[in-house]
Amino acid sequence: MPTPDFILSLRARVGHDPLWLCGVTAVVLREGRAGPEVLLVRRSDTGEWTAVGGIVDPGEHPAATAEREVLEETGVVCEVEGLAAVSVGPPTIYPNGDQVQFLTHTLRCRHLTGAARVGDDESVDVGWFPVDGLPEMRPFFVERIRHAVEFDGRTRLPREVDVDPPQG
Known part of the structure; x- marks a missing residue:
């Protein structure tokens, strides 16, 4: 995964010391023939299926990050509907020894236009999956998808730390 330039600049100053970073998980939903579907990507570095995610650039709103990352990684145009968690x-x-910890904003997004396709080298496959028929994935991603699907206008604030660390 390409490291954003601002992180490379920080690393030049702080070395491998811990960085606190803001990230997004964009859970893009659409209505399929058999019910709601979620857009997933298969990561090129781990081979795992995940929701689309990325690091928030300095000064960038997390909703803008989500919409940008979805377009770059999948060719899909989406609209953020709310902060699910x-x-x-x-x-x-x-x-390489770099230490990080992420504050992740899980955003419920709605598909607007575009056919899902691999948009960059961060993934090897992209697809729509029934919400009740997800491929094998890390439990924290399943939880984030659940939070987005069940989003009722209230943001969930789980106090426990995600069990599995994000990759890349």
């Missing part, structure tokens, strides 16, 4: 990921150490 805010969660804290566990401290993570990458193979």
